[in-house]
Amino acid sequence: MFDSVEKVAQSLAEQDYICDSKIATVVFLAHRLEKPVLVEGPAGVGKTELAKVVAAATGRNMIRLQCYEGLDEAKALYEWEYSKQLLYTQILKEQFSEVMAGAKSVAEAAARVGQEDSVFFSDNFIVPRPLMQAIRSEKPALLLVDEVDKSDPEFEAFLLEVLSDFQVTVPELGTIEALSKPLVFLTSNNAREMSDALKRRCLHLYIDYPSEELETRILSTKVPDAGAQLIQDIVQMMHKLRELDLKKVPSISETLDWARALLALNANELDAEMVQQTFSVILKYEGDVRKAEGELSKILQKKAAEAAVAAPSAADAPAPAAVKKGALH
Amino acid sequence: MQKKILEFTNILRKSGIRVSTAEAIDAFEALDELSVDQREIFRDALRTTMVKRGEEVPTFDQLFDLFWSGFHDSLREAFGEAAAGLETFGMDLEELLRRIAEALQNLQGDLSELGDLAQALLSADLNMLEKLIREAAEGAGTDRIENFLQVGFFSRRTLDQMNSEGAGAELRELASQLEAAGLSPEDLAALRSLIEGLMEAARKSVRAFTERELQQQNHDYMEKFRRETLLEKSFYHLTEDEIRRMREVVERLAQKIKNILSIRRRRLNKGKLDLHQTLRRNMSHGGIPFELIFKQRKKDRPKLVILCDVSSSVANVSRFMLQFVYSLQEAFTKIRAFVFVAEIGEVTPLFQEADINEAIEKALDGGDVINVYTRSNFGYAFHHFWQNYLSAIDNKTTVLILGDARNNYNDPRAWCIRDIHNKAKNVIWLNPESPSAWGFGDSVMDKYMPYTDLAEECRNLKQLSSVIDRLVL
Numbered sequence: 047m048f049d050s051v052e053k054v055a056q057s058l059a060e061q062d063y064i065c066d067s068k069i070a071t072v073v074f075l076a077h078r079l080e081k082p083v084l085v086e087g088p089a090g091v092g093k094t095e096l097a098k099v100v101a102a103a104t105g106r107n108m109i110r111l112q113c114y115e116g117l118d119e120a121k122a123l124y125e126w127e128y129s130k131q132l133l134y135t136q137i138l139k140e141q142f143s144e145v146m147a148g149a150k151s152v153a154e155a156a157a158r159v160g161q162e163d164s165v166f167f168s169d170n171f172i173v174p175r176p177l178m179q180a181i182r183s184e185k186p187a188l189l190l191v192d193e194v195d196k197s198d199p200e201f202e203a204f205l206l207e208v209l210s211d212f213q214v215t216v217p218e219l220g221t222i223e224a225l226s227k228p229l230v231f232l233t234s235n236n237a238r239e240m241s242d243a244l245k246r247r248c249l250h251l252y253i254d255y256p257s258e259e260l261e262t263r264i265l266s267t268k269v270p271d272a273g274a275q276l277i278q279d280i281v282q283m284m285h286k287l288r289e290l291d292l293k294k295v296p297s298i299s300e301t302l303d304w305a306r307a308l309l310a311l312n313a314n315e316l317d318a319e320m321v322q323q324t325f326s327v328i329l330k331y332e333g334d335v336r337k338a339e340g341e342l343s344k345i346l347q348k349k350a351a352e353a354a355v356a357a358p359s360a361a362d363a364p365a366p367a368a369v370k371k372g373a374l375h
Numbered sequence: 376m377q378k379k380i381l382e383f384t385n386i387l388r389k390s391g392i393r394v395s396t397a398e399a400i401d402a403f404e405a406l407d408e409l410s411v412d413q414r415e416i417f418r419d420a421l422r423t424t425m426v427k428r429g430e431e432v433p434t435f436d437q438l439f440d441l442f443w444s445g446f447h448d449s450l451r452e453a454f455g456e457a458a459a460g461l462e463t464f465g466m467d468l469e470e471l472l473r474r475i476a477e478a479l480q481n482l483q484g485d486l487s488e489l490g491d492l493a494q495a496l497l498s499a500d501l502n503m504l505e506k507l508i509r510e511a512a513e514g515a516g517t518d519r520i521e522n523f524l525q526v527g528f529f530s531r532r533t534l535d536q537m538n539s540e541g542a543g544a545e546l547r548e549l550a551s552q553l554e555a556a557g558l559s560p561e562d563l564a565a566l567r568s569l570i571e572g573l574m575e576a577a578r579k580s581v582r583a584f585t586e587r588e589l590q591q592q593n594h595d596y597m598e599k600f601r602r603e604t605l606l607e608k609s610f611y612h613l614t615e616d617e618i619r620r621m622r623e624v625v626e627r628l629a630q631k632i633k634n635i636l637s638i639r640r641r642r643l644n645k646g647k648l649d650l651h652q653t654l655r656r657n658m659s660h661g662g663i664p665f666e667l668i669f670k671q672r673k674k675d676r677p678k679l680v681i682l683c684d685v686s687s688s689v690a691n692v693s694r695f696m697l698q699f700v701y702s703l704q705e706a707f708t709k710i711r712a713f714v715f716v717a718e719i720g721e722v723t724p725l726f727q728e729a730d731i732n733e734a735i736e737k738a739l740d741g742g743d744v745i746n747v748y749t750r751s752n753f754g755y756a757f758h759h760f761w762q763n764y765l766s767a768i769d770n771k772t773t774v775l776i777l778g779d780a781r782n783n784y785n786d787p788r789a790w791c792i793r794d795i796h797n798k799a800k801n802v803i804w805l806n807p808e809s810p811s812a813w814g815f816g817d818s819v820m821d822k823y824m825p826y827t828d829l830a831e832e833c834r835n836l837k838q839l840s841s842v843i844d845r846l847v848l
């Protein structure tokens with residue numbers, strides 16, 4: 047199914063994910079070489095989505111580990127189920143008394159209880175968290191470590207160990223090895239630079255804002271009801287906006303939201319009024335809106351001028367003299 | 376191929392992209408999985424295995440083009456020209472080669488009697504030519520080229536190394552033999568002209584290869600140079616672009632410090648057992664302490680009051696210091712920021728609302744609290760601070776002053792700094808001017824110095840970041 051780079055691009059397209067050969071090459075190699083991929087790039091360019099569609103395309107079960115400040119091993123790997131253990135000790139009180147009967151000292155009693163330890167520290171009482179789930183999964187899985195840059199450097203070091211041999215050691219149970227290596231995607235917004243050690247182990251993929259051509263294809267796939275003219279207008283506008291020095295640069299997710307919003311307003315193409323009504327969908331800050339407004343009127347003016355030249359008779363504005371003269375020659 | 380990739384790896388390394396051996400091996404493995412004749416895919420495979428930082432991608436792309444494509448293209452162009460020269464004889468290369476082969480049959484010989492280079496030239500075998508030129512250049516030591524004046528020298532050596540004269544002689548000899556064997560005069564004329572064209576193409580290609588090598592060497596040098604100079608470039612006279620790039624450097628430096636702090640905080644955290652919290656947390660477990668809670672030990676984080684001269688001569692020091700300090704907010708208990716030229720005003724609230732860069736630009740513009748279009752008057756500013764904000768300072772406060780102390784011959788009122796110094800934990804003064812200028816002309820730095828715990832020159836990022844290191848680490 048992932049026989050070649052082209053096939054990868056195809057299978058992802060079947061999942062409505064449109065990508066260039068750069069992304070497809072990395073996914074292809076990750077699959078072949080069984081290496082984790084570190085995906086970096088600005089917000090909303092489809093980092094998380096990529097992992098999801100690769101899981102869908104390969105029929106793997108996606109297991110997601112969402113990172114945040116303070117995430118620790120217990121929450122990522124496994125925890126003992128204290129309350130269940132406690133419940134069992136209560137229920138088994140009598141059996142314990144038997145075990146302890148005749149013990150001459152507290153120390154001896156404790157030692158005897160200690161021998162029964164393994165009952166409580168067994169599979170029954172373990173709560174597997176995402177990393178453990180991915181390792182123990184019967185079917186090959188896809189592990190998504192989302193927003194790994196939000197985790198602390200210590201957690202990163204721990205993650206590194208897990209990723210290098212796909213096995214974990216639970217002191218009470220021994221070492222658990224992966225039945226089949228999961229595909230691993232780590233995403234990062236670059237809130238913090240990841241360590242060189244982690245980067246060395248991973249293939250690296252930097253997803254940037256898409257080219258006009260790619261964004262057009264994404265739009266026509268994801269918002270199929272939008273007309274060609276509307277899509278072209280939107281994409282052009284987005285690319286102009288991304289050149290401005292904005293606080294929050296609008297991404298693919300904003301492009302999609304915007305297209306849907308405009309479609310709901312029955313727009314066939316962009317005009318000033320439509321844009322005014324929907325600007326808040328793509329720009330989240332007052333300052334950004336102000337900066338963008340200037341650019342917007344420029345674009346719309348240019349568009350109107352072009353339309354006037356293209357169809358001089360249809361527009362109610364009279365065609366410029368120069369054009370008429372040109373027509374006589 | 377492997378050899379060529381290793382060579383490329385070295386070039387990346389020289390330009391500051393750290394490629395480990397493991398990563399080079401990954402690259403080999405990746406290429407095993409792919410058909411490398413697709414250029415884009417080949418490039419992507421190398422990039423994903425060897426380049427792990429977004430900002431290194433442009434460097435990689437440039438070097439990739441220099442190393443992998445530039446040369447093959449110029450080969451194709453040079454030899455394309457040579458073959459096109461046949462047009463004047465109403466002939467194309469294939470047709471001519473066919474006729475030569477026919478004539479050769481009469482001689483009972485074939486082209487394989489020629490040397491490698493002569494053969495490759497005549498059949499325009501570009502891959503073979505590239506290989507021969509590479510090997511010859513290696514033998515000639517072209518990778519030691521340093522400047523443009525040496526291009527001719529190393530080209531000559533490379534040509535000698537591959538014995539291009541010899542190949543030319545072989546081909547001319549072949550022409551004479553074919554003449555004897557009855558090749559038509561027209562074909563012969565075409566062949567002779569082709570041979571000279573090919574020799575010219577070989578010379579051109581070798582020269583192109585040598586120039587490319589020079590570019591590569593220079594590229595390494597320029598990259599290193601650019602990076603070092605940014606750290607050491609004086610804050611006076613920065614272009615927009617330099618400001619933008621420095622901002623990124625500051626961001627990275629701040630991030631590094633943050634990582635160090637975060638690891639240290641973890642270590643410090645393991646303090647004494649907190650009995651109270653532990654019991655509370657384990658209530659649901661019948662009071663049995665499954666989870667232990669530890670008291671957090673606190674490291675003294677400094678309180679910071681920062682006084683920034685925002686007159687144009689010092690604006691950039693203030694800019695990057697503010698960025699630094701506010702990127703590291705969590706390293707301080709509290710930060711209050713003031714800006715001054717002659718009037719002084721507080722800009723702390725700006726940083727609570729807007730994002731850092733926006734707040735900084737506003738602050739440098741006076742932040743609606745002071746007029747920046749006046750002449751510097753340190754004494755006046757400090758006096759106002761003394762009157763209105765002295766209560767901001769206590770014995771846990773570090774006061775950071777940025778300014779050139781060029782006071783336009785006004786009264787320095789150094790006693791204000793003395794009083795600040797008496798109340799504060801310490802006073803640090805950063806001056807973008809060199810110490811040899813302090814106290815001369817209208818500089819009153821010498822008047823303030825006695826009341827500072829540390830007074831330092833701060834003219835570039837390197838000096839700025841070393842101050843910050845000492846402040847928070």
Ligand SMILES: Nc1ncnc2c1ncn2[C@@H]1O[C@H](COP(=O)(O)OP(=O)(O)OP(=O)(O)O)[C@@H](O)[C@H]1O
Pocket residue numbers: 062063064065088089090091092093094095096233235264268298299302
């Ligand atoms: N190449 C693509 N083809 C189709 N849809 C895409 C593509 N890229 C992004 N999208 C869409 O854009 C939206 C945002 O993508 P996603 O949430 O994966 O972004 P992200 O990079 O993970 O962002 P963040 O950094 O904020 O987590 C999703 O709705 C996704 O479907």
Ligand SMILES: [Mg+2]
Pocket residue numbers: 093094095192233
């Ligand atoms: Mg995401």
